[in-house]
Amino acid sequence: MLSFVALAVASPGIAAADNGLVIGIFPRYNATETTTMYTSLAEHLTERLGGTKVTVVTSKDFESFWKGVEEQKYDLVHYNQYHYIRSAKTYRVIAHAEEFGKSAVAGAIYVRKDSGITDISQLRGRTIIFGGGKDAMMSYIAPRFLMMRAGLKEGEFKSEFAVNPPNALLALYHKQADAAGGGDILIDLPVVRNAINAQELRILATTEPLLFLPWAVKRTMPAKTRETIQSILTELEESPAGKNVLKAAKTTGIGKAEDKDYTAHRRMTDAVFGAAKGIAK
Secondary structure, eight states, X not given: OOEEEEOOOOOOOSSOBTTBEEEEEOSSSOXXXXXXXXXXXHHHHHHHTTTOOEEEEEOXXXXXXXXXXXXXXXXXXXXXXXXXXXXXXXXXXXXXXXXXXXXXXXXXXXXXXXXXXXXXXXXXXXXEEEESOTTOIIIIIHHHHHHHHTTOOTTSSEEEEESSHHHHHHHHHTTSSSEEEEETTGGGOHHHHTTSXXXXXXXXXXXXXEEOOEEEEEXXXXXXXXXXXXXXXXXXXXXXXXXHHHHHTTOSEEEEOOGGGGHHHHHHHHHHHXXXXXXXX
């Protein structure tokens, strides 16, 4: 069940839905943390949109979040690259998040330095742990693309899934798997470096850099509203109030994006899941 958290109520401003604007945030964090992270953004948007009420919606799991996307309950939505690709017929990407000062991240396969593994082909018959489910762009789709390009087919290795990307590296470190999938920045995250000796791990292979997490709006949204929201998001770094919004959301910046910026992501998704469907099973 979706949990609705109203963050601001005011008289209508620019063109919006009858009840204002709804922001959908994918459940990368739990509902309470997500609400805390994006309250400032909702309040900032409410103020900048001339009083249009902005509401943040949290979801207990990906299934309920995705149902909201399919039913177009969100006017503005923040999700991963794979989610955008699946929803591009009804949503238009307008921006992308920057995290850790980077706007693009490469998908990577990690191994232990003492494993003796120097080539992806050596993962045949071994256990690979991915950080998240099959809809994780950086932690599953991109690493699987690397494996497919090296000739490894489904069934030629054993797949395991950690609850999140950092846990995949922790499992690899503790020799619970022979390799792990995740973004190339994963090994530098404090949550990883504070838990293990990251110097015992290394990156075996990487994809090209892939633009980070998208922000998209419903395609039915009026152009003026869409352009105003895009400007608000991409100008956050230019004011103290905006910088506080970014800090609360654990984001270092937001840049402009358009559909063609996700061509590489589509190519990988089509290769992994099949061009006809492009959907994880």
